[in-house]
Amino acid sequence: MSGGASSPTTSARPGTGGSYKRKRSGAEFESSPGSGGDDNEDEGERRRQPGVKRACNECRQQKLRCDVVQDPFTTCSRCNRLKLECKIESNFKRVGKRSKHAEMEKQIERLQRNLQRAQNLGYVIEDEEELDSPMANGVYSRNNQSFMGSDEAVSSLLHLKQGGSYMPRYAREIENVGLTQEAIDHLFNEFWCYYHPYLPFLAPGQTPDQYYQQHPLLFWTIIAVAARRYTADPSLLTSLIGPITRLLWSTVGEVPSSHYVVKALCLLCTWPLPTSTTSTDPTHILCGVMMKTATGIGLHRPSHTQDFSRVSVELNKEQLHDRVTTWAVCNIVAQSIGTGYGQPASTLYDWTLAIRPGDDGPFVLSPELEARLQIERFCDKVSKEMYSNATDPRGVAGDELRAMLTRVYRREYNELQVSVLSRQDLSPIVNLHLKAAGLHLRLSAFFDSSTTPGYMDDLTGLWRAVLAFLDLVFELESPPADNMSGNILRFASNYILQMINAACFALLKLLSSFFAREVEFERGRILFHRTIQAIRSMSVINNDLPWRLAELMVQMWNGARVEQRSRQQQMANNGNGNGNGHEARTVVDDSLQLKVRCRMSMSLVFDSIWRWREEFQAQGRGNLEAAMKNPTNPDSAAESSASSTHMDATLMPPAHQLQNQLLVAAGAVTPNHGLPSSSMISGSIGYSESNYEVFDPLNWMLDGLVDFPYSYAAIQGLEANGLG
Template sequence: MCRLPKKGKKACTIVPCSRCRKRNLECTIDDSFTREHKRRRYIELEHENEQWRQQLQSSQQLITNSVPVALPTAAASIAVSAVIKSDAHLGDPRASTLSYPQYQLPLSGSTQVAIMGDDDGTKLRALKSVTLAGEEIDELYQNFFRHYASFLPILDAQTRPDVYYAQSPFLFWAILGVSSRSYGRNPTLQSALAQEVTEMAFMSVLSTCAPWHIIQGLLILLTWPFPKDNRPDVTFPMSGMLLHVAMQNGFHIPMSSHEFSRVKIPAPSELDMVRRSELWAHCVLVYQRSCLIKGQSPRNLVTMAQDETQRQVLFDMIAPHLVQKLRCQEVLGKCCEAVLENGVRAMTLEQELALDVLLRRFEGDVDDIALQAVVEDERYYLLLCRMAIQSFHFYKTQTIATSGCLPRLIVTACNLVDYVQALADRTGYLFMVPVQITFGLLLASMSLLRILKSDLASSGLDTSRARATFFAAINLAKQMSTDRSDTAAKIVTVLTQLWNSSKAFRKADGSDYTALRIRSRLILSQILDSVWWWRDEFDPKARAEMRGCEFMDNISSRGRSFQGIEVGHATVGTDPGREPSSRGNVQNLSTSRRDDLYMNEDYLTNFEWLSDEIFSFPLDSSYNLA
């Protein structure tokens, strides 16, 4: 039947029309049929979706003390113009079988959300020796969405814990593990869950859960990693696993992700592509951040799309603030590659001048990105990106005082610490900050410490603000610490003891020692170099272990004298009381100076002296977190 309107440009005026005659159809004019504008239909669907949401919320009993959580995603703006029938799945465990999990999004940038329960309440759950009652689980979930979720908006706050457990036990326990950082009713819960949840993370790739939930769980653990304690640090290999799980399931090519499925599924809708694009953006950010924190050069993963058009489509889909973060990481990755290409081992005057030009160029790229920044969260990433780029100035020895980089370093470091201070003043606490904020505070405070402890501080620099900011950073690190073995607690120990030290960054004769002894860990080098100064003075156990290692025994048994190990054009492993030789001469060290020997950093790294974590020393038992 030809159902065409009576009026319109293509209305049937002859019965039967040529189309119906050709197809042998009955041709009639339907007066009731009218053309419908798509925008008007979308508006009606939006109203209908809102009515269903209100009906669902009114039929459930909300837990008290609901908290505002902003989910600034591009998917939120698209959700209001599409039919999202995820409400029916909120209480249905079978929702976990969806190829593209449907999480409900708020209609505005900030809305009141709460964890919803049912008449039976949340079920008791157990993970080996840890057992949590339903009300404890509800409190932990509410705590997560109140304090943590805004830093990583990838989960639906209205989904019940039991549904998360049905979708993925690993994701369920990952949320609980992070939330336990600030769970005052059971302060032992974090240490009890750390080992078990970490093992679940590595075993998750063998599970039958949807890869979407595995990726979400890994993102959460990498954003708020457990304290290392006496266990090896696994965040770096875990970040690689996150990246490969995402790529294996086609998240890096959202418009073709259905081609990576083991079963035939329909091509993703626009909303599905946005969700996958944003999740892939989070994967890239977390992976590259893990590389930088471990002193590795991050791969430029934004260009992994098969052509330039796909890359632009991805940028057009995701939220603008994610685009800005990706561009900051892209600039920082290119900067790392350029610095390594310029050379960092033993820099000549020409190399130092070239390095200065390179860093100014990349700072200009950050300035260009800053012109488009409109969200407060973007400002921190811009500050961290600028701080990381400027930290490469510490590789210079001949021009660091004359190139004018130190005043800019002080301003950037102070601005970064001020941002964290403003966050603390606004929220009243810092236990919930993700790893990138902790690392930013560490990078800024170590930079200020190195400048303030050097003779450069008395050469016309205005250090009054730097000094006050440094002490503020120590107090902020105390607020961040949730465990005596976490990085924030160790930051306090190292900064405090190095500040009061008369030997740190000094030669044996008391003169200034400006050169970095660790030069292969990019922006992490100056942090690790400071930790080495701390170890040399305050951790004799570490030095005793180095002196007693099998490598040194083998050399001693062969009757060979200890010498500096030549790498490139520099001599590392030399006496810290001497400047590194710029001519590459191998300097003999007497047996009496063995106690002051600094081994080749690559050798130590191979034996995991540094590879486990930035700080791998036991916390001083006398340190009080209060």
């Protein structure tokens, strides 16, 4: 094929004349957004019809013959017949029909979404008949071949009113999602009230416009975090997932050089966009991007930023303090992600974050962040010393060394607790993270063998750490009437959710073992049930990870027949007692030891799910999938007693989310009268590599351990936003 290539914006190739143009198909004309050969066409028309100098705009748009006369000007017969405005403009450009139709369709979809959102906000339609007309949905001006904007169309045709005033225009838009200034102000206020206390490093005094000017990703991230519980438009978060994800990765792909992008990444790592499995959860990757971006622009050396820039940078005291604070938050977030995901933390506690008593310069953090940084430093020590052993293929320290480290860090934790709790200017959220750090330390007890010195003491310490953490969670969730800090779980960070999960699994494992005789079983059972309810309350989208985790834990509780076995064990102990009324001695075994040991303190969570999967393989996949549609009630395990019926109801899902049905009715659990020992929770299940395709609510947790062909539909609504 000779000649130059066809231009992407024109229909004719360079160097060709009008004879070539007349051979092209009509489809090619329609797909062209503009006509690059209009002059050639006009020249041909002038040669064929000596009295016609140039076709009018309307005839040129349709590529029809035109009999307009320019001097004296006489309207062409077609415009006269169709009552069109006949005129000739030298700069007129044709509008391709396909591009016109595509833009009209986009405009219609956009206006329909705007209308739906306006109705959700309480606006009413003054004249619904106008909405049935295509012109009302996509306003198109025939004379100038242009579209009216969505704001203009809404104000001129839809006539949405609330209290006599027209619907305000959208102040900010991202792809197909628009927000009014009122909605933006509301969302920002919710962020400052409910989310900011968990990570207080942004400036509430700045306006939303200032945050948008700093970087659009930071602005929309704040909006997305606040939209998690936005009652005025519950669908807003789902609508934002796709656009914000695309904005995020396009920003990362451009190699960001602004510390405002780092701030946005801190928020996205603390409150990730919802997902049903973490096989699609990019939080751990984003954490690495956050730290590398921070060091790449010199946040860890804020007083020498020019060393990381091509130009000289002079920072005032306020700007320097802002960068120091951002760097501290980066390390706090990175450590919490390392702890919560059971991965090595990419932290860097350097000179910039060193404690300098008596200093009041820009390197001094707020009391809240300083305390949080101390707590995360402690978690970093525990992780590195206990789970980074270079002589062990799984990185776990030996039993004797771990026992010694536990005693050392137990004393250090007590000192940290005294230091933090002695301060009166800290929020209860700091204490919550302190209790989470204590749980992180004590979860190492599951790595011990029954012959480890002080084994029962370590288990007792773990039990107390679980109770201390969960008791504080529920104390903050249901505060006194004069305390306005309640309902913290609705706004809690992903790290708090992960630690609640670990505490719940620890309760389940301890209450299903020999150790149940050493503790107050009824208190543990009640706390377990309340924790399930709490995890479900942290769900922000139907069938997201918290909801599926809660369902999994209920199935494990029922499958292990925890309460039935506890009663049988109690009866056996009473029968084996001696004549003096003393109970038989507890038989200690290795059933609490973990097989999954590479995920630090979170190994308990991964190990429990592994055992659950092994236990339920024989039941097949189909019946278990029904459990997500009909969440499980413990009564369905045919083991409830009069003493537990009233508490089991707390495991039922809220009525506004899903209808309550028993799993037995759905066929998901078959009553088992000959229950074996606690194989699902204890250590009697071995690893196998059978390729059963069972329902696995958390298949991501076992990625890389064994090749299972798992698949599960993503959260409803995510596919519609380009994330399926």
